[in-house]
Amino acid sequence: MLLQLHEPGETPGPHEAEGGLAVGIDLGTTNSVVAIARGGEVEVLRDGEGRGLVPSVVFYGEDGQVVVGDSARSQILEAPDHVVSSVKRLMGRGLEDVKALAGTLPYQVEPAAEGGMVRLKVAGRVLTPVEISADILRAVKARAEEALGKGVDKAVVTVPAYFDDAARTATKDAARLAGLDVLRLVNEPTAAALAYGLDNAAEGLYAVYDLGGGTFDVSLLRMEKGVFQVKATGGDAALGGDDIDHAIAEHFLAERAGVLGEQPITAGEAKQALMVGRIAKECLTRQPQGEWMIEVDGKPSRHRLDRAALDALAEPFIARTIAICRGVVEDAGIDVADIHGVVLVGGSTRMPLVRARVAEFFGRPPLADINPDEVVAVGAALQAEALTAGSDTLLLDVTPLSLGIETMGGIVEKVIPRNQPIPVAMAQEFTTYQDGQTAMAIHVVQGEREMVDQCRSLARFVLRGIPPMAAGAARIRVTFTVDADGLLTVAAQETTTGVEQQVAVKPSYGLSEEEMAQMLRDSLEHAREDMERRLLTESVVEARRATLAVKSALAADGDLLSEGERQAIDAAIEGVEQAIAASDRDGVDAAVEGLEAATKGFAEKRMDRGIRQALAGVSVERLGDALGDGPQGD
Amino acid sequence: MNASAAAASVVSCWSCKGPVAGRALFCSVCGAVQGPGAVDHFTRLGLAPGFDIDLGQLERQYFGFQRRLHPDRFAGKSPREKALSQQQATALNEAYETLKDPLKRAAYLLAHRGRPVDLTACGTINDPELLMEQMEKREAIAEAESLDDITRLSAEADAEVLACQCHISAAFNAGDLDAAGHLTLRLKYLAKLAEDARSRKARIARAR
Numbered sequence: 001m002l003l004q005l006h007e008p009g010e011t012p013g014p015h016e017a018e019g020g021l022a023v024g025i026d027l028g029t030t031n032s033v034v035a036i037a038r039g040g041e042v043e044v045l046r047d048g049e050g051r052g053l054v055p056s057v058v059f060y061g062e063d064g065q066v067v068v069g070d071s072a073r074s075q076i077l078e079a080p081d082h083v084v085s086s087v088k089r090l091m092g093r094g095l096e097d098v099k100a101l102a103g104t105l106p107y108q109v110e111p112a113a114e115g116g117m118v119r120l121k122v123a124g125r126v127l128t129p130v131e132i133s134a135d136i137l138r139a140v141k142a143r144a145e146e147a148l149g150k151g152v153d154k155a156v157v158t159v160p161a162y163f164d165d166a167a168r169t170a171t172k173d174a175a176r177l178a179g180l181d182v183l184r185l186v187n188e189p190t191a192a193a194l195a196y197g198l199d200n201a202a203e204g205l206y207a208v209y210d211l212g213g214g215t216f217d218v219s220l221l222r223m224e225k226g227v228f229q230v231k232a233t234g235g236d237a238a239l240g241g242d243d244i245d246h247a248i249a250e251h252f253l254a255e256r257a258g259v260l261g262e263q264p265i266t267a268g269e270a271k272q273a274l275m276v277g278r279i280a281k282e283c284l285t286r287q288p289q290g291e292w293m294i295e296v297d298g299k300p301s302r303h304r305l306d307r308a309a310l311d312a313l314a315e316p317f318i319a320r321t322i323a324i325c326r327g328v329v330e331d332a333g334i335d336v337a338d339i340h341g342v343v344l345v346g347g348s349t350r351m352p353l354v355r356a357r358v359a360e361f362f363g364r365p366p367l368a369d370i371n372p373d374e375v376v377a378v379g380a381a382l383q384a385e386a387l388t389a390g391s392d393t394l395l396l397d398v399t400p401l402s403l404g405i406e407t408m409g410g411i412v413e414k415v416i417p418r419n420q421p422i423p424v425a426m427a428q429e430f431t432t433y434q435d436g437q438t439a440m441a442i443h444v445v446q447g448e449r450e451m452v453d454q455c456r457s458l459a460r461f462v463l464r465g466i467p468p469m470a471a472g473a474a475r476i477r478v479t480f481t482v483d484a485d486g487l488l489t490v491a492a493q494e495t496t497t498g499v500e501q502q503v504a505v506k507p508s509y510g511l512s513e514e515e516m517a518q519m520l521r522d523s524l525e526h527a528r529e530d531m532e533r534r535l536l537t538e539s540v541v542e543a544r545r546a547t548l549a550v551k552s553a554l555a556a557d558g559d560l561l562s563e564g565e566r567q568a569i570d571a572a573i574e575g576v577e578q579a580i581a582a583s584d585r586d587g588v589d590a591a592v593e594g595l596e597a598a599t600k601g602f603a604e605k606r607m608d609r610g611i612r613q614a615l616a617g618v619s620v621e622r623l624g625d626a627l628g629d630g631p632q633g634d
Numbered sequence: 635m636n637a638s639a640a641a642a643s644v645v646s647c648w649s650c651k652g653p654v655a656g657r658a659l660f661c662s663v664c665g666a667v668q669g670p671g672a673v674d675h676f677t678r679l680g681l682a683p684g685f686d687i688d689l690g691q692l693e694r695q696y697f698g699f700q701r702r703l704h705p706d707r708f709a710g711k712s713p714r715e716k717a718l719s720q721q722q723a724t725a726l727n728e729a730y731e732t733l734k735d736p737l738k739r740a741a742y743l744l745a746h747r748g749r750p751v752d753l754t755a756c757g758t759i760n761d762p763e764l765l766m767e768q769m770e771k772r773e774a775i776a777e778a779e780s781l782d783d784i785t786r787l788s789a790e791a792d793a794e795v796l797a798c799q800c801h802i803s804a805a806f807n808a809g810d811l812d813a814a815g816h817l818t819l820r821l822k823y824l825a826k827l828a829e830d831a832r833s834r835k836a837r838i839a840r841a842r
Contacts, residue, residue: 183709227697330836387709394701421727423705423720483720484705538713545712549650549664556663557652603651607644610653614644 020151022183022388023144024191024380025137026158027171029088029240030213030347032056032136033377034144037385042195042378045147052374054143056213057085058135060123068139080271081108082123086242087136089214090129091174092166093118117170130170134177141178154181156384158376160215161187162235162400164446165458165488172485181534183387185485188212189219190230190397191379192345196370197223198382198393204340205231207329209358209366210376211321212346214240218325220332220339226393232332232419233400234324239317241281241348247313248277248305256294256301269296276303284310285350311353318357325361331419342366347373396421403458403480403488406443408433410452415480418448422486427479429495436468440476444490463492465499536585543592547576550599553606560605572598648714659703659722667703667715670722674746675729685743685806685814687733696730736799737825740806740818749811751818761816768823775831781838788831795824 023045026033031053035044044052051070059065059072060082067075076083090098098109098118110119110126119126137157144152157180159171168185175182189208196202202223210217217235221228253265253273265273276292280303283290289306329336342358344366349355359365386393398421404414407430415428432440440463447455466474475495482488493500550573558566572595579587647654649666657677658668676683679695701707703722708715732738737753744751771791778784798821805814 184706229697326836326840330833333832383706387706390707392701394697394704395706396700396704421731423724424727425724481724484723541710542712542714545649545666545715549647549666552664553650553652599651603646606652607646610644614653 020153021144021148022154022156022384023141023152024156024158024377024382024384025140025175025180026188026191026374026377026380027088027133027137027140027174028056028212028376029086029215029242030056031373032140033374034140035374035377035381036144036148037378037381040198040382040385042381044374044377045144047143047147054136054140055085056088056136057083058087058132059083060125060127062123066135068136076271076275077268080267083271084120084122084127084132086214087120087129087132089238089242090118090120091133092164092168092170093129130174130177133171133174137175137178137180141180153179154183154384154388156184156186156191156380156387157182158186158188158191158380159486160210160212160235160237161189161217161219161230161233161397162215162237163486164237164401164456165403165486166456167237168486172487182485183384185487186380186383186395187217187219187230187233187397187400187486188215188376189217189233189345190221190228190395191377191383192343192370192375193219193221193223193228193379194382194393194395195375195379196343196367197221197228199370202341205334205338207325207339207342207362208345209321209325209342209349210235210345211348211354212240213348214238214242216240216321216324218321218328220328220334227396228393229396230398230421231334232328233398234328234331235400236320236324239320241278241346243317244281244314244348244351245274245277247317248280248310249273251305251313252277252280252292252294252301252303255303259301260299266296269294272296280305281310281314281351285352307352314351314353318353321354322357322361325358336361336363339364343370343375344368345370345372345375397484397486398422399424399482399486401446401456402448403444403446403482404455405430405478406445406452412445412447412450412452412455415478416482420482422482423484425479425481427477430476430478431472432466432469432474432476433471435471437471437474438466438468439464440466440492442478442490442492444480444488458488459490461490461492463494463499465497466494467497467499469496532585536583536588539585539588539592540580543576543580543588546592546595547573550595553599553602557602557606557609560609561602565602569595569598569602659699667708667718667722669718670725675732675742678725678729679733681733683743683746685736685740685803687739689734692730692733696726699726736802737818737821740802740814740821743806744811744815744818747811749815751815753819753822761819764820764823768827771827772830775827775834778834778838781835784831784835784838788828788835791824791828791831795821795828798824 021036023034023036033044033052033054035042046052054069055073057069057072057076059067059075059079072083076085094116095109095118108121110121117128117130119128120132141152155175157171157175159168172182172185189210192210193206193208204223206221206223208219208221215235215237216239217233219233220231222231249270253269257263272294276294280290280292284305284307289304291302291304294301294303339362342362342364344355344358349372355366355368383395385391398419399416400418402414402418403416404412407413413428416424416426441460442463443452443460444458445452445455446458449455463476466476477493477495479491480488491500550569554569561569576588576591576595579591643656644653645656646652647661647664647666647668650661650664652661652663654661654668657671657673660667674683679692679699681687681692681695700723703719703726705716705719705723708719732742741751741753775784775787778787798817802814802817802821805817
C-alpha cells in the first residue's frame with residue numbers, strides 16, 4: 001500500500017478538492033467588496049461594468065423582490081421606505097443603542113421590539129439587521145459566482161476590530177443565512193495590514209487607520225517576515241463617514257428651513273439631504289467648493305459649501321479618531337516616533353482633512369498608495385487562501401475590549417483585559433455572598449468602564465446546584481475563552497463540587513438558536529439539503545482523519561498483527577472508504593465506529609510496545625514531534 | 635529516568651491510539667496535533683527556565699510554535715483537531731504574555747520555585763521604607779508641571795525599573811528567593827510609578 005506522507009499539520013484540507021471556492025468579503029457600512037486569491041495573486045471580483053464596490057444598500061419590493069447594490073441605491077429617493085442602507089451600524093444592537101443613535105438612522109425601527117435584537121420596518125416587512133446583511137452577502141456571493149463561473153460557499157468575512165461580541169456573532173449568523181461557511185472573522189485593519197504588508201514587504205511597527213462609512217478602527221501591528229502581530233487596537237463601532245454626511249445634511253436642512261420656513265422634515269427630504277451631503281463631501285475632496293440642490297415635492301433649495309465649512313463640520317469626528325489613536329499608542333506603550341508608517345483604509349480617508357490630521361498626529365505623511373476601498377477585501381481573500389490552501393503567514397490578533405462579569409454593587413470585574421492575544425482563556429474565582437446560596441446569576445459584559453451600566457451587556461445565565469454553604473465558602477470559577485474569531489464562550493464551575501455550566505455567549509442583542517434555525521429554514525431554498533450536506537462533510541472529514549491515522553499506524557507498527565488481524569482492519573478501512581464514496585452520513589459514521597472497534601486490539605499492542613520501549617530507555621522523542629529545543633519545520 | 639516515569643511519559647495518541655510522548659506536539663505516526671499538556675511556560679516555548687531570557691529568542695520561539703499550532707493552520711481539519719490547536723495556541727499566548735513581561739516573569743518563576751508572591755494585594759505596602767519612597771515619588775510626579783521636570787522624573791522612574799530588574803536577576807542567579815520576592819514586589823510599584831510618569835508626561839506634552 002502506498003501512503004501519502006505530509007508534514008504534520010500540513011495535510012491538505014480534505015474538502016479542498018470538493019465543494020465551492022473560498023473568497024474574502026469586506027462587508028462594509030457603505031460598500032461591500034469580494035475578492036479571491038489564487039497562488040497569492042488577488043483579484044477583486046467586479047460586475048460587467050468593472051465596478052468592484054457593491055453598495056451595501058437593499059431595496060425591498062412590495063412583491064417580495066430584493067435588490068442589492070447600485071440599483072437599490074438609485075431607489076433611495078423614489079422609494080425611501082423600501083430601502084435600507086448602513087445596516088452594519090445596527091449589527092448586534094438593541095433598541096436602547098438605536099435610541100442613542102436616534103435621528104442618524106435613515107429608517108424606521110420597529111417599536112415593539114423591547115430587548116433582543118432591533119428590528120426594522122421596511123416595505124411592510126419586519127427584518128433584523130442580520131437578515132438584511134444576509135441579503136447583501138447573498139448578492140456579493142452571487143457576484144463572485146458569476147465572475148468565477150463556479151460555486152462559492154466559504155468565506156473569510158471582515159469585521160471592524162472594535163466590533164463587540166454581539167456584532168461579531170450577528171455577522172457570522174448573517175453569513176450562515178446567506179449560505180456561506182465562515183472560515184474566519186478577521187479584523188478589518190488586520191486584513192488591510194496583511195494585504196499591504198505582503199505587497200510591500202513591510203517590516204516594523206505600522207499603524208492602520210481605518211475610517212469607514214460607519215466604523216472607525218486603529219490598530220498597531222508589528223510586521224516581520226510573514227508575521228502580523230497586533231500590539232493594540234482601538235476604535236469606535238459607531239463613528240464614520242456617515243456621521244459627517246449627517247452633519248452636512250443637518251446643515252443643509254437648517255438652511256432649507258431658513259428659506260422655505262420651518263416644517264416637519266419628511267423621510268424623503270431626510271434621505272435626499274443625506275445623499276446630497278455625501279455627494280458634497282465627496283466632491284469637496286477634489287474641488288475647493290460647490291453648490292448643491294435639494295428638491296422635494298417641487299420645492300427646491302440651493303446650498304453652497306466650501307472646504308473650510310466642510311472641515312468645520314467634520315472636525316469633531318476627526319478629533320475623536322485622533323484621540324482614539326493617542327489612546328492606542330499609549331496602550332501599546334510605544335512612542336509615536338517608533339511607528340514606521342501609517343496605512344489609510346476606508347473611503348472616508350480620502351478626505352483631505354483626515355489625511356492632514358493623521359499626518360500631524362503620526363508626524364509623517366500616511367501611505368496612500370493603496371486603494372482604501374479594496375484593501376480589506378484583498379487581505380480577507382489572502383487569508384481565505386491561507387486557510388484553505390495553507391500558507392506561512394501568521395496573523396496574531398488581540399481582544400479589542402475588556403471582558404468581565406458583574407459583581408456586587410454593579411461593579412465590573414475584568415476577566416480578560418483588552419489587547420490580549422487571541423485565542424485566550426482566563427479564569428477568575430468568585431464566591432457567594434449569602435449563607436446557603438445555591439444559585440448564582442452571571443452577567444457577562446464587555447467594555448472598559450468600571451460600572452456595569454456603562455458597559456455592554458453580552459449575556460446572562462445562572463449557575464445552579466451550588467451546594468448550600470456559608471457565605472464566601474463556595475468557589476465559583478468563571479472561565480472566559482475567546483477563539484481566533486474573537487468570539488467568547490463562558491463556563492462557570494463550582495470547584496468544590498464540580499457543578500458546571502457552559503454557555504456559548506448568545507448575546508443579549510442576538511438571535512436565539514430557534515430564531516436562527518427558523519430563518520435558515522425560511523431563507524434557504526435548500527436549507528435541509530444544505531444542512532445535511534454540511535453534516536455529511538463533517539462526517540467525511542472525521543472519517544478521512546480516522547482512516548489516515550490507522551493507515552499511518554499500520555505503516556509504523558503493522559508487524560504487530562497476525563494476517564487475520566490485518567485483514568480485519570483492512571476490511572474495516574475498505575468499509576469506511578466505500579461509505580465515503582456512497583455519500584451516506586449514517587453509513588460513514590457507522591463505518592468509522594466499525595473501524596474503531598476493529599483497531600482496538602491493535603492500539604493496545606502499540607501502546608504496550610511504546611511503553612516497553614520507553615522502559616528499555618528508547619528515547620521518548622521518537623514517539624512524537626516533541627518540544628525539543630525549539631520549533632522545527634518553519 | 636526511572637521506570638514509572640518512563641512509562642508515564644508515554645500517552646496514547648487520541649487519533650491513531652498509538653503511543654506518543656506526553657510532551658509531543660504532533661504524533662510521529664499519524665501526524666495529529668496533540669493537546670497542550672501541563673508543562674511550564676519556559677518548557678512550552680523551548681527556553682531554559684530562568685529570569686534572564688533573550689526577548690528576541692522568546693519571540694522567535696513563540697512565532698515558530700504559533701506558525702505550526704495556530705488555529706489558522708487547522709481550518710480544514712476535524713473539530714477535535716481545531717479544538718486542540720486552539721488550546722495549544724491559547725497555552726502559547728499565556729506563556730508568551732507571562733514571560734515577556736519582567737514582572738510577570740519574576741512572579742511566575744517565584745511560584746514555579748515554590749515561593750509565590752502575592753502581587754494582587756493592591757495598595758498595601760508592608761515595607762515602610764518602600765512606602766515612604768513611593769509616596770514621595772508619586773507626589774513629585776503628580777505635582778510636576780513643566781515638561782522638563784516630568785521628563786526627568788519619567789527617565790528616573792524608567793532607570794529604577796531597569797535597576798530593579800538587574801537586582802532581581804542577581805537574586806535569582808544567587809538562588810536568593812527571599813530577596814527576589816522582595817524585589818519583585820518592589821518592581822510592581824516601580825513599574826506602576828513609571829507608567830504614571832509616562833502618562834503624566836503625555837498629558838503635559840499634549841497640553842502645550
